[in-house]
Amino acid sequence: MAPTRPQPNDKLDLFGQPLKTLQLLLTRPQYYWLVSVLVLLGEAVLCQLIIRLISYTEIDFETYMIQTKLYIDGERDYENITGPTGPVVYPAGHIHIHHFLYNLTKGGSFKYLPKVQQIYAGLYLMTMALTFMVYRKAGIPQYVLLLLPLSKRLHSIYVLRLFNDCWAAPLSMASIFAFQRRRWAIGSILFGLALSIKMNVLLYAPALGLTLLLTTGLVPTIYYLSLALFTVIIPSLPFLKPYPSSYIKNSFNLGRQFLYKWTVNWRFVPEETFLSGKFAKGLLVAHVNLLGIFGFGVWCRKQGGATAVLKRALQRPGRPAALSGVSQDYIATMFFTCNLIGILCARSLHYQFYSWYATQLPLLAWRTKYPIPVRIAILASIEYAWNVYPSTNISSAVLLVSHILLVAGVLFGYGEGRNTSTVRWDSDIDKVE
Numbered sequence: 280m281a282p283t284r285p286q287p288n289d290k291l292d293l294f295g296q297p298l299k300t301l302q303l304l305l306t307r308p309q310y311y312w313l314v315s316v317l318v319l320l321g322e323a324v325l326c327q328l329i330i331r332l333i334s335y336t337e338i339d340f341e342t343y344m345i346q347t348k349l350y351i352d353g354e355r356d357y358e359n360i361t362g363p364t365g366p367v368v369y370p371a372g373h374i375h376i377h378h379f380l381y382n383l384t385k386g387g388s389f390k391y392l393p394k395v396q397q398i399y400a401g402l403y404l405m406t407m408a409l410t411f412m413v414y415r416k417a418g419i420p421q422y423v424l425l426l427l428p429l430s431k432r433l434h435s436i437y438v439l440r441l442f443n444d445c446w447a448a449p450l451s452m453a454s455i456f457a458f459q460r461r462r463w464a465i466g467s468i469l470f471g472l473a474l475s476i477k478m479n480v481l482l483y484a485p486a487l488g489l490t491l492l493l494t495t496g497l498v499p500t501i502y503y504l505s506l507a508l509f510t511v512i513i514p515s516l517p518f519l520k521p522y523p524s525s526y527i528k529n530s531f532n533l534g535r536q537f538l539y540k541w542t543v544n545w546r547f548v549p550e551e552t553f554l555s556g557k558f559a560k561g562l563l564v565a566h567v568n569l570l571g572i573f574g575f576g577v578w579c580r581k582q583g584g585a586t587a588v589l590k591r592a593l594q595r596p597g598r599p600a601a602l603s604g605v606s607q608d609y610i611a612t613m614f615f616t617c618n619l620i621g622i623l624c625a626r627s628l629h630y631q632f633y634s635w636y637a638t639q640l641p642l643l644a645w646r647t648k649y650p651i652p653v654r655i656a657i658l659a660s661i662e663y664a665w666n667v668y669p670s671t672n673i674s675s676a677v678l679l680v681s682h683i684l685l686v687a688g689v690l691f692g693y694g695e696g697r698n699t700s701t702v703r704w705d706s707d708i709d710k711v712e
Contacts, residue, residue, distance in 0.1 A: 305422035314421040315411040322407055322428050326400040329438050335392055339364055340441045344387030347377040356522045357529040370530045371515040372475030373443050396438050402445045403437040409452040410638040416459040416607040417696065419642055426641045426658060432630065432665045433637045442631040447477035452638070455483075455614050458490055459607040467491075467503040471510025478531055479635055482621030485570055486614040489578060493588065493605050497596035534559075537627035543665065544628040546675035559626055566624035569686070573620070577694035578613055608696030612646050615639040616689050623682040633665045640685070646697065647688025657681050657688075 304310050342362030349360045360367045360374075367374070380398075384391035411424060437445050450473035457466030470487060474480040487507075491500040512519065518526040539550045552558050579585040582602050592600040618636050622628065640661060644654035664670075664678035 305425075306420055311415055311421045314424060315408075315415075318411075318424050318428060319404060319408060323400075323404060325428065326403060326434070326438055329434055330393065330396045330400065333439060335396065335441075336435075336439055338440055338442070340392075340395075341387065343373075343377045343443065344381055344384070347374060347381045348386065350374050350378065351381065355518050357518060357525045358522075366529060368529055368532060368535065369443060369477060370475045370511065371518055371526075372446075372472065373477070374518075375514055376443070376446055376476065392441075395441060399437045399441055399445055402449055403434070406437075406445075406449040406452060406638060409449055409456055413452060413456050413459065413611050414642055416456065417611040417642060418608055419645055423641050423645055426655075427638060430633075430637055430662055430665075432633050432662065436631050436634045440631065442634070444477060444479075444631050444634045447473045447480055448634050448638075450476070451480055451483065455611060458487075458614075459610050461494070463491065463495060463499070463503050464506060467507040468510050471507035474507070475511045475514050478533075479621075479632070482618045482635075483614055484617075485574065486610075486617035489574070490605070490610055490613065492592055493582065493601040494599050496598045496600060497592040499597070537629065539627075540669070541629050542627045542675070543630060543632075543670045544625065544675055544678050546670040547672040553627075562624045562626055566621060569620045569624065570617070573613075573616060573690065573694060577690060581695060606696055610696075611642060612689070612694065612696040615643050616646075616686070616694065619643060619682065619686060619689075623679075623686055630665065630668070637665075643685055643689055646694070647685070647692040649688050649692075657684055661685075 304314055342364045345362040346360050346367045354360055357367055380395055381387060383394060383398075407427060410427065414424065436442055450469050454466045454469035454473060457463075457469055470480065470483070488500065488504070491503050495503065515526060515530070518530075536554065539553050542553065545553055548558070575585045579588050582588050582600070587602075588600045591602075615636070618639065622632070622636055625632075640658055644658055647654060649657070660677050660681040664674045664681065667674035
């Protein structure tokens with residue numbers, strides 16, 4: 280639903296009409312940013328309380344520091360950059376970020392960890408702020424924002440665990456926001472920066488390609504994808520030039536096998552099945568088929584179908600392949616759905632992977648036709664599953680069913696988004712031509 284213009288009787292009267300004031304605050308578009316700021320302030324306070332009252336838990340940060348020390352000492356072969364929890368398996372952006380954190384903490388000293396926690400609290404707030412901006416462009420009402428701070432697991436991932444996923448998440452969201460703003464070059468660079476930290480950003484690739492193809496055309500799409508690739512390659516050169524095979528094999532290992540004991544999503548599957556090649560291939564087939572269903576049946580529906588889009592792209596490679604304008608809601612919904620499909624079909628999800636999509640779930644729930652109580656129940660079920668440690672057969676099954684319900688809800692709901700308007704910063708409505 281597109282935001283409406285401010286009405287004369289939309290003024291707040293907290294003491295005279297408190298209930299109406301609350302209703303206006305949560306529903307009228309002119310108060311979207313006020314609610315956003317209030318939520319962010321509350322989140323800032325909550326992050327500080329968590330840092331001060333709950334102990335930091337060491338999982339991977341020590342390994343990050345040890346791996347970074349090897350890099351500082353001159354090691355450039357990814358095969359030899361290892362730590363207590365194993366070899367480095369992330370692109371070069373991960374190393375460069377932790378080089379900065381290594382210097383900040385004087386070699387990873389526990390004494391300086393509170394400084395790092397403050398940085399991660401800032402990353403959390405940045406992720407939330409960018410999420411609010413994307414939601415605004417998509418026409419999501421501000422009362423939905425109240426669901427975002429409720430995740431216990433997400434706070435833990437950022438300020439108590441210090442996972443590197445927390446760097447890729449805000450960059451990914453910033454990239455999506457840039458695309459909503461039609462800043463194709465900036466969005467492509469941000470996408471490349473996110474991908475230079477975590478390989479999971481590739482889950483957005485189909486949405487990225489289709490968005491660029493529809494809005495810019497085939498030739499510009501190739502240019503922008505090349506720009507993103509160039510952004511990934513630049514930080515990798517210290518490793519890629521001397522040891523190209525080692526770097527590519529370790530940092531972008533698409534066949535990487537995760538340990539069964541850490542899985543959140545497939546605990547009810549026997550370990551032998553979980554580790555089998557047939558299971559991995561089955562999930563890959565499901566992933567491709569779901570993308571095909573959305574690509575051919577939903578995302579290109581208003582453009583005359585996927586075949587027609589490809590035909591136009593080839594016939595007029597320098598012009599947009601879309602028949603009609605692509606809304607900002609469409610962009611957010613498609614990117615988020617594409618990511619969720621990848622997560623649904625992932626062979627294994629570890630607890631930190633929740634940061635990949637936690638802030639995107641409310642928007643997706645509001646792109647289904649489910650009643651609001653059902654939407655909230657799905658979100659609560661997903662949050663429940665991510666907070667069960669270690670995972671159980673029940674928690675994994677709940678997560679799988681919730682993911683399926685959400686994907687199906689978007690498929691039969693508003694897979695192309697609901698808001699067909701371009702929302703400007705002054706809250707005016709500019710219809711897409």
